[in-house]
Amino acid sequence: MRQQRVGWLVGMLMAALAWGPLQAQTVYRVVDEAGNVTFTDDADSGGREVTLKPLQGVSASTPEKPSAEPSPGAPFMPYDRFVIARPASTATLPAAPFPVEVEVRPALRDDHRVRLLVDGSLSQSALRSDAFWVPRLAPGEHRLQAELLDARQRVRHRTPELEVRVAPGG
Known part of the structure; x- marks a missing residue:
């Protein structure tokens, strides 16, 4: 009340x-x-x-047009494409370290980072890179996923999980 x-x-x-x-x-x-x-x-x-402070007025002027190129401090803008490009889905890989390439369009902003997860756990810390090396994995099925982090280290995008198979042996 x-x-x-x-x-x-x-x-x-x-x-x-x-x-x-x-x-x-x-x-x-x-x-x-x-x-x-x-x-x-x-x-x-x-x-x-x-004693009251005066209220702030609202200007009737035309708002400024935003710049075409966002500055590093600008609000987050989504990417058109954020996927794991290589290896291919359901690929069979040798039991050795292998590269993972993430396709990011438009290009990764200076204040954004990408990190790589393998089987839901962090494999590679957040880097300003779209290429990673995955260390030797045990034979069997594994899930890869990349996450895009903004300047405050908040996850803003996740790629779909990509399943790969690591062959036994060598």
Whole structure:
């Protein structure tokens, strides 16, 4: 109940703040015996005058056009393509280290990084690269996935999981 009253009072204050500059009236803060606060324009209410800061206006000017090239601090913009290009899905690989290439279009931004997961675990830390080497894996089925991180190290894209098979032997 008290929160509703406070919410109502805040709403009334906001209305007074918005209406006040238009009318150039003084606002008074009144506290009754029960501690309830009200705002009024009645100078005889026994309230204390409230000094209000002017509200910021909104300019009617035409907004600036965003630049074509985002700066490193610009908000995240999605990539058109983010997939593991090599190895091919369901490829059978030798039991040796192998390369993984990630296709990123448009080119990877300076403040973004890519990391590689193998079987759901981090294999390669976040690098400003689209190529990785996976160390020797045990024979059998494995899942590869790349993640794209923004400047704050938040995951913004994930490639679909890619299944590969590592052949036994050598």
